[in-house]
Amino acid sequence: MGSAPDYHYSYTIFFLFFVLTLFNAFSISANTFSATKSLTITSNKTIISPNEIFELGFFNPASSSRWYLGIWYKKIPTRTYVWVANRDNPLSNSNGTLKISDNNLVIFDQSDTPAWSTNLTGGDVGSPVVAELLDTGNLVIRDSNNPDRFLWQSFDFPTDTLLPEMKLGWDLKTGIDRLLSSWKAPDDPSSGDFSTKLQIRGFPEFYVSNRENILYRSGPWNGIGFSSVPVMKPLDYLVYNFTATNEEVTYSYRITKTNIYSRLSLSSAGLLQRLTWIESAQSWKQLWYSPKDMCDNYKQCGNFGYCDSNTSPVCNCIKGFELRNQQTWALRDDSAGCVRKARLSCDGRDGFLRLKNLKLPDTKATTVDRSIGVKECEEKCLKDCNCKAFANADIRDGGSGCVIWTGEILDIRNFAKGGQDLYVRLAAADLEDKETKNIKIIGSSIGVSILLLLSFIIFRFWKRKYKRSIAFQTPDGMISFIKIPSLTGFYNNFKIEEFMLDPSLLEEDFNLKLFGIYRVSKSSEKKKEKLELPLMEFEAISRATNNFSNANKLGQGGFGIVYKGRLDDGREIAVKRLSKMSLQGTNEFKNEVRLIARLQHMNLVRLLGCCVDKGEKMLIYEYLENLSLDSHLFDKTRRSNLNWQKRFDITNGIARGLLYLHQDSRFRIIHRDLKASNVLLDKNMTPKISDFGMARIFGQDETEANTRKVVGTYGYMSPEYAMDGLFSMKSDVFSFGVLLLEIISGKKNNGFYNSNRDLNLLGCLWRHWKEGSVLEIVDPIIIDSSSSTCRTHEILRYIQIGLLCVQERAEDRPVMSSVMLMLGSETTVIPQPKRPGYCVGRSLLETDSSSSTQHNYEWTVNQITLSVIDAR
Structure with missing residues (x-):
């Protein structure tokens, strides 16, 4: 009996020892980390912020062999990283440890060699330091006896993400420059080519750069926001702050509501974007992004030129200025800018032109005086002969402060609403008083x-x-214009009697500058459609192409031949000479002119001019050195140069161009013939969508349309379009999905055959997807590559996105904005795809037969769909 209490006492001691041991083993999950603790990769332990908002630990993206220390959201189900410590010094295996050593956080590799450190030197530290992960996502090192004294913080060393309460910009006391640097790829945290940095010379603003080349400029802070973001609607849970003092020049924001996660990030493709987590959708929603269109490109229109996405061309000269080089401007090379019509006098007679709703010019060469108003600013500018323009520094409460530009007036753009007023100095000769006006x-x-x-x-x-002598109808249903005797001189240069038009076009007006003819519509409104597109001489085009020599031939499609040419000024061009035999030639010609002349985007081919002479109709494009995507993708030799990174960039470029057509352009455009041969590549392998002959304009409230003339290319047409003539944005999404899967597999969807007799590439991919063996059909060039750009997890994700785009039912397919989000975000939840739509038969004869017997549609004689197209 006497031994029982001893036994109970021993058991209690053992239990307490076990609990303490267990506590020590898992206490690392608290938000503090001391010198007596360590964090190893193999232990799979993490440090969690007090309210379990953020988590710190080791991770290896896409299950690679590279290990990093990072911070991510704890409560968001899809892993979203916001900071990476050793992004450029990853651990090569899972034998890594995080410790506090000599008052520094240090990551040691397997040989106990430091791979990364906070690099704190010296300092007056009276007690041991601890590391702590705060609910803001900030990892700090502090004195254990002084919680408010931060010796080091991760917020001073951002990676690609700006979190609430994190500052971006300069700490002038310490010399720390906080900037964002993109990941190299969505699953590669190492420093990429893109960065966002605050330039504090002159009037501070942010620049997004690709290495040393500036791509986009935010515009200066005007008291409410940055002048390049006028359409950004204020959100009640976001408060922005810009501080410019002798101690710091920084930008930050904070969130006023709990349980809302919002971040500003720089993607691996160079997109600066604000993302907010939507709980109901379980995904990140893109609220804003830049650059958005061609007018966001840095110095797009040169000195004293301004960009307006609602005009064609987008570049315009400020009133009182004229083109510096008319020829280069006509060819859409706008970098030369504009020059003054009249010189400034600098004797007090000069005045100012007020331009509204602008993104202010580049502020590097500016002086700022926040103590004076707009009237004093005008007087100050007039006294300085070097002053070119001025504006308010702050637009709140009617405006205050003074910014004066003494250098070039660059990178201006016009907005429909928002923006800021700019006062540009003009000579008296370019100003008119009200009475004279x-x-x-x-x-x-x-x-x-x-x-x-x-x-x-x-x-x-x-x-x-x-x-009775305006026109007559020919036997083939076309309309031929007769030269009217009394207007012979008017039409003399264009020989209109040889210009054939489809009768359906009689309702529309054309511009004299473009076609050499005005036609009056049958409607009561006599509007002229003004395209501002250069009309080039036939002789000049003939000289440029060596009289359309076969040696200059780039390729041939259903509507004619494409030639390479060189203009007299040395500029290289591509000339699309429409076939006289094609019944659709005029229709396609008119469509391309109307659409491409208005579309301005880096991923759309640029139309430089056109030529109409006798029976000739030609389109002149920018020449793209690397021809078409299919000439690389389906060529055994050239395909070896398309590693995964290049295919990744090409895919995202095509998606951006298609998103612009569907959502961001002035019109909603449905391309209807997106395919590999209609994607051209410039010298940097940047993709540009071409061939808008079959495109259609949709109204903003239209979702789909129906046609009895189904045109396009077998293998890329969606089922509802091929079978029922229904087309919509989802038709283009289907074509994009086919193109994406072709890029990944290196195989054509049309004419695909294998031993299993799959219907086409989509059928083969779907079978492998269900069997879990989809990597078997991926191009071996990107699977077998030993380079770091081969990322199996990302390839599988892109295949899943491609299968989502080619689902049989149009309502199941995502829109392009969702596709872009899935392509660019590793954290976006991607749903499982359903069965794809099969709209390609086993042979051309079988397809034609079924089409003619089952459907009463007019199948167009379109050689683009029935012939092999050479590279263009």
């Missing part, structure tokens, strides 16, 4: 009224005399 308006009104009256009388007389 009113007199001119009155005089012009009287003159116009008289001219309209005379024109009406002449038109009535002409119509009565010549109403």
Whole structure:
């Protein structure tokens, strides 16, 4: 009996010892970390912030052999990293340890050699230091007896993400420059080529750069926001702050509501974007991003030129200025900019032109005085002969402060709303007083009224005399214009009697500058469609292509031949000469001119001009050195140069171009013929979507349309379009999905055969996807590559996105904005795909047969869909 208490006492001691041991083993999951503890990769332990918002630990992206120490969101189910410590010094295996050594956080590799350290030297530390992960996501080292004294913090060394309460910019006391640097790829945390940095010379603003080349500029802080982001609607849970003092020049933001996660990040593709976590959708929603269009490109329009995405071309000269080089501007090379029409006098007679709703010019060469207003600023500018323009430094409460530009006026863009006022200095000759202007308006009104009256009388007389001799209908249903005797001189240069038009076009107007003819529509509104597109001489095009020599031939499609040419000024061009035999030639010509002349995006081919001469109709494009995507992708020799990184960049470029057509352009454009041969590659392998002959414009409230003339390319057409003539944005998404899967597999969807007799590439991929063996059909070049750009996890993710795009039902397919988010974000949840749509038969004969017997549609004689196209 006497031994029982002893036994109970011994058991209690053992139990307490076990609990303490267990506590020590897992206490590392607390938010503090001391010198007596260590964190190893093999232990799989982490440090968690007090309210379990963020988590710190080791990770290896895409199950690679590289290990990193990072911070991610604890409560978000999809792993989203916000900071990486050893991004450029990964551990090569899982034998890594995090310790506090000599008052520093240090990562040791397997040989106990430091791979990364906080590099604190010296300092007055009176007690041991501890590391702590805060609920803001900030990892700090502090004095254990002084919680408010931070010896080091991760917020001073951002990677690709700006979190709430984190500052971006300069600490002028310590000399720390906090900037964002992109990941090299979505699953490679090492430093990429893109960075976002605050430039504090002149009037501070942020620049997004690709290495040393500036790509995008935020514009200066105007008291409310950055002047390049005028359309950004204020969110009630976000508060922005910009501080410019002698101690710091920084930008930050904070979130006023709990349980909301929002971050600013720089993607591996160079996209600066704000993302907010949507709990109901279990994904990150993109609220804003830049660069968004061509007008966001740095110095797009040169000195004294401004960019407006609602005009064509997008570059314009400020009033009082003219083109520096008319020829290069006509060819869409706008970098030369504009020059003054009249020189400044600097004797007090100069004045200022007020330009509204602008992104302010580049602020490197500026001086700022926040103590004066706009009137004093104007006087100060007039006294300085070097002053080119001025603006308010702060637009709140009617405006205050003064910013003066003494250098070039670069990188301006116009907005429909928002932006800021800029006052540009002009010579007196370019300024008009109100009295003179009113007199001119009155005089012009009287003159116009008289001219309209005379024109009406002449038109009535002409119509009565010549109403039966305007046009006649030919046996093939076309309309041929007759040269009108009384207007011979007017039409002399264009020989209109040889220009054939489809009768369906009679309702539309054309520009004299483009076609050499105005036609009056049947509607009551007599509007002229002004495209501002250069009309080039046939002789110049003939000289450029060596009289359309076969040696200059780049390729041939259903609507004609494409030639390489060199203009007299040395500029290389691509000339698309429309076939005279094609019944769709004129329709396609008109479509491309109307659409491409208005579309401005880095991933769309640029139309430089056109030529109409006798029966000839030609389109002149920028020449792209690497021809078409199919000439690389389906060529055994060239395909070896397409590693995964290049295919990754090409895929994302095509997606950006298609998103612009569907969402961000002035019109909603459905391409209808997206395929590998219609994607051209420039010298940097940047993809550009081409061939808009079959494209259609949608209204903003339209979602789909129906046609009895199904045009396009077998293998890329969606089922609802091929079978029922229904097309929509989802039709283009289907084509993109096919193209994405072709890029990954290196195989054509159309004409795909294998031993299992799969219907096409989509059927083969779907079978392998269900069997879990989809990597078997991936191009071996990107699977077998030993380079770091081969990322199996990312390839599988892209295949899944491609299969989502080619699902049989259009309503199941994602829109391009969702596709872009899935392509660019490793953390976005991607749903499982459903069965793809098969719209390609085993042979051309079988397809034609089924089409003619089962469906009453007019299948167009379109050689683009029925012939092999050479590289262009």
